[in-house]
Amino acid sequence: MQGGRPRRSEPRRARPRSPERIRGVPPVTPGYPGGPSRAPSQREGWGHRPAVPVLRRTCPSRRRISRRCHRGRGGKPVNPINELVSVKEIIVCAGSGGVGKTTTAAAIALRAAMDGKKAAVLTIDPAKRLASSLGLKELSSEPSKVSKAKFTSAGLKPKGELHALMLDTKSTFDKVVLRYAPTPEQAERIINNRFYRNISGTLSGTQEYMAMEKLYELHADGGYDLIVIDTPPTRNALDFLDAPKRLTDFFESRVLRWFLLPYMKATGGIMRIANVAATTFLRIVKKIVGAEVLEDTAEFFSNLEGMYDGFKQRAQDVAALLKSDNTSFVVVTSPAEDSVTEATYFATRLNESGLPFGSLVVNRVHPSFGEPIDVTPRQLRRLQEGDERDRLLAKLLINEDRFRGLVHLEEKNLKGLARRIPRHLWVRVPYLQTEAVDFPGLIEIAERLFDGEAEAV
Structure with a gap:
């Protein structure tokens, strides 16, 4: 058949696999050493900041350190x-x-x-x-x-x-x-x-x-x-x-x-x-x-x-x-x-x-x-209204939650x-x-x- 859809008897061509998909190799970010270089248009302009190269020449036998x-x-x-x-x-x-x-x-x-x-x-x-x-x-x-x-x-x-x-x-x-x-x-x-x-x-x-x-x-x-x-x-x-x-x-x-x-x-x-x-x-x-x-x-x-x-x-x-x-x-x-x-x-x-x-x-x-302690607002209020030990526990829970938020913010940055x-x-x-x-x-x-x-x- 010359044109149109291929017959079922004709085998489909296998789509070439990306090198990143072979044997579980992780994708390489463009611009890093060992990865594909960026197109000239991507390198131009104030918005682009190229990636930092991998550590150079710290292994005597290599010009660049590999992973x-x-x-x-x-x-x-x-x-x-x-x-x-x-x-x-x-x-x-x-x-x-x-x-x-x-x-x-x-x-x-x-x-x-x-x-x-x-x-x-x-x-x-x-x-x-x-x-x-x-x-x-x-x-x-x-x-x-x-x-x-x-x-x-x-x-x-x-x-x-x-x-x-x-x-x-x-x-x-x-x-x-x-x-x-x-x-x-x-x-x-x-x-x-x-x-x-x-x-x-x-x-x-x-x-x-x-x-x-x-x-x-x-x-x-x-x-x-x-x-x-x-x-x-x-x-x-x-x-x-x-x-x-x-x-x-x-x-x-x-x-x-x-x-x-x-x-x-x-x-x-x-x-x-x-x-x-x-x-x-x-x-x-x-x-x-x-x-x-x-x-x-x-x-x-x-x-x-x-x-x-x-x-x-x-x-x-x-x-x-x-x-x-x-x-x-x-x-x-x-x-x-x-x-x-x-x-x-x-x-x-x-x-x-x-x-x-x-x-x-x-x-x-x-x-x-570790895993956050699951405390409802109602439970927290009850602790704050309880005895000295409960109030101390409430303060610790609030403090832990604030620290967790700080860690989340740092990781985001x-x-x-x-x-x-x-x-x-x-x-x-x-x-x-x-x-x-x-x-x-x-x-x-x-x-x-x-x-x-x-x-x-």
């Missing part, structure tokens, strides 16, 4: 943080503020020291809480070693060493100036410049740039097996990732230098004529901010001549280090909606920037309960994050009654972070 590599004995998921500590040289803890990022960084460095590594944790947080939790009086821009007596008093026997330091943006900036200035005299003029003293610790992007500069310096010295850094808290992931470039672009700003040329040392009538407009503009600005401010600013940029290439080259070197096989990023969040939104966006930006994603740490997760980051890269740290205000508290958090299993795929 099978994340399973230990008996098929149990392997904690991804343990893998990072064993093979990486730099771990960057990133995320919004107030999610336990500094404590997580310290706990990772603590575990590395226990495993026999010489580890350093670099914090940007000026609070003294981390210093006290490590048993140190204070932290400075130079590494301070945590004494073995502190470990021994907690019943621990570290095989390695733990060092800690706090970023001093001004002193780090001074070292950068001393490194790239052509002469010591030029470096001294810059450091003593009033405009420089004002911006060296306050200019947008300076803290982030200097944090990366300090990280590069520690890594280049080669004195540590692992360096853990907690990044400055940012309201936008772009602030941290783009800060070094923004700072170098500011120093190279042609528009700013064009306006300041009348105050710089310049010769030649052509330059004076070309800057008539700038002179007119600066005459107005001078009435507002004062002549000294403009002179200090012009002197600062004049002294920076010949140093721009050094700033730009170091920013490029740092960017290459962050993308190398030796580095991995750990995104830290809490179950709160705002923190989850920030973590999702941050992980997406890491992926778009080609930065190696290692793990997601979800801090302060409330534990889930995290569900969207699960669509972006595979769950086998997650590590959950439960909500604890005490914070890491002392060394035992930090040890407890480290145990929760490392001894817990990763989530099943």
Whole structure:
């Protein structure tokens, strides 16, 4: 029969089975490594945020870890943080503020020291809480070693060493100036410049740039097996990732230098004529901010001549280090909606920037309960009107119901994050009654972070 419906005697063609349906293999989300790539139209536009790649290069024999590599004995998921500590040289803890990022960084460095590594944790947080939790009086821009007596008093026997330091943006900036200035005299003029003293610790992007500069310096010295850094808290992931470039672009700003040329040392009538407009503009600005401010600013940029290439080259070197096989990023969040939104966006930006994603740490997760107790409103009212024991039971039931609602809300917030980051890269740290205000508290958090299993795929 040529056309029309096929006769019953003709066998129907078997519909090809989807690879995801064969042998119980679960569907692969488009955009994840190993899954089908998205069409170009799906990648375009502000609405799309690509999935975070699976952990790269933590297995020596593979460029990317497969799901099978994340399973230990008996098929149990392997904690991804343990893998990072064993093979990486730099771990960057990133995320919004107030999610336990500094404590997580310290706990990772603590575990590395226990495993026999010489580890350093670099914090940007000026609070003294981390210093006290490590048993140190204070932290400075130079590494301070945590004494073995502190470990021994907690019943621990570290095989390695733990060092800690706090970023001093001004002193780090001074070292950068001393490194790239052509002469010591030029470096001294810059450091003593009033405009420089004002911006060296306050200019947008300076803290982030200097944090990366300090990280590069520690890594280049080669004195540590692992360096853990907690990044400055940012309201936008772009602030941290783009800060070094923004700072170098500011120093190279042609528009700013064009306006300041009348105050710089310049010769030649052509330059004076070309800057008539700038002179007119600066005459107005001078009435507002004062002549000294403009002179200090012009002197600062004049002294920076010949140093721009050094700033730009170091920013490029740092960017290459962050993308190398030796580095991995750990995104830290809490179950709160705002923190989850920030973590999702941050992980997406890491992926778009080609930065190696290692793990997601979800801090302060409330534990889930068993089956709910079936109590009717009428029964609850009777308990509330009963004796002291009944009233206490009623309060416990109400409290349990509220906690159950909180857990439900947290899981709802995290569900969207699960669509972006595979769950086998997650590590959950439960909500604890005490914070890491002392060394035992930090040890407890480290145990929760490392001894817990990763989530099943």
